[in-house]
Amino acid sequence: MSAPDAWRLLRQATQARVGLGRAGDALPTAEILRLDAAHALARDAVHSPLDVDTLAAHLQEASGLDVVRVASEAADRAEYLQRPDLGRRLAEDTELDAGPDGWDLAVVVADGLSARAVQSHAAGLLAALLPRLAGWAVAPPVVATQARVALGDDVGARLGAAMVLVLVGERPGMSAPDSLGAYLTWGPRAGLVDSERNCVSNIRPPHGLSYDHAAEVLAALLTESRRRGLSGVELKDTGAALG
Template sequence: MNDPWHNLRRFTQARIAQGHAGCGLPTEASLDFELAHALARDAIHQPWDIERFAEEATLIGLEPLCLSTPVAGRVQYLQRPDLGRCLDEVSRQTLLERQQPAVDVALVISNGLSSIAVERHGLALLKAIVAVYQDIPLRCGPVCLVPNARVALADQIGALLNARLSVIVVGERPGLSAADSLGIYLTYAPQVGRTDAERNCISNIRPPEGMSYQAAAAKLAYLSYEALQRGLSGVGLKDDMPKQLLD
C-alpha cells in the first residue's frame, strides 16, 4: 500500500513517515534522531570565536565593537536568561563614552543559542545586511559583537547609541532538524523594557535549506523602511512586502 506521507518527505526536513519496527522506530531513524540531538547540544554549548569574527568583519571594511554581558559561561547563559539581556558595566561605559552622533540602526550580532549558526552564516548575512542598508540608505553604528546575548539586549544597545532602530542577528534555538539557523529581530525606538510584541522577526536563515542571506537582508530592509515610516514595529507592522521585491 502506498503511504502518501512518504511523498511529503520531499518537501520538509520534519520527521514524518519514519516507519516503525514493532512498536519503535527503525534503527536508521533512531540513530538519525540521536545524531540530531547531539548536534543541537553542540550548537548550544560550543563557544563563539568572537576574536576571529571581529577580524573577518574588519577585513570587509566594517567596524566591529566587542562587548560583553555579565554571563560567565554557556551553562549560566542557559540558567540565567536575565543576564543575557543587559551589558556588563564595562561595556555599558564603553558605549556611553563613544559620544557619537545618533544613528539609524544599531546592529548587534550574537551567538545566542547556536554558536554554529553564527560561525557558519553570520559574516555572510552581515555583509548582505550592510549592503542593503547602504542602498536605502540608512546609517549604521558600529557592529556590536556580543557573545551570550538575548534578543532584548539590542534594546539597551540601541538606546545607548541613540538609534532609531535596533537589529540583532542571533543564533536561534536548535531544533532536531536544524542546528544552524539564524534569526533577525528588529525593534523601533529601542529602549530597555520593550516587549517581544514590539519586535519583528525573520527566522530560519540558513541557506541552502532555509532562507538565503539576500532574501533575509531584503526583507529586513523593507521592514526597516516601513518601521521608520510608520513609527512602529512588532504586531502593528505587518509583512506586506511584495513578492517581486523578495525575488
C-alpha cells in the same frame, strides 16, 4: 517486489521527520540513530563557544566597519542558560559611545542559543543587507557573547541608534541546529517586550531562507519601521518583499 514508498516525495520536500516506519512497536534502529545524532548536534549548538575573533574578522570584511565586542552579565555558559535575565543586560564595565549625530541603525550579532548559526550565517546576511540600506548611518557591528535578544535594546540605547537589529542564534531544533534569527526594534531602550519587535527567522541556506531573500525582507521592514517610527505588532508584513 517491495511496496512503493508513499512518503518519499514528501520527505524530499522537507527536513521534518515523516513516514519513518516502524520495527514492531518502535522506530527502526536507523531512525533512532539519526534522531540521537540530531539531538547531539542540537546540544553541541547550545554549548559550543562562539569564535569571536573569526566572526569579527568576517563581519569587518562584510561591513567595512570596525567591530565592537561586548558581553552580557552572564559570567559563563552555565549561568547564561540558568539565568536568562543576565543575558539581557550588558556587563557593568561595558563602554559604548553614541555617534556625534546618532545612528539610523545599530547591528548586534549575539551568540544566543546557537553560536554555530551566528558563525555560519551572520556575516553573509550582513553583506547582503547593507547594500540595500544605502545612505543609512549604520553603527559599527557589535558582537555580544552570552547574549539574548533584549541585550540589543541596551546596546542600541547606549549608541543613540534610532533602531537596532539583533542577529542571534535561535534555539536549535532536531532538524535545524544552525538557524539564525533577525529581530528589529524601533527606539531601543530597556523594558521593551517581544510584541514591540519584528522577527525574520530560519535564515540558513540552503535549507532555510537565503541571505538575499532574508535581506530583502529585512530591508523592507527596516525602511517601513523608520518611515512610521514604530516596530512590532503594528508593523505588518506587507509589500512584495514581505510576501
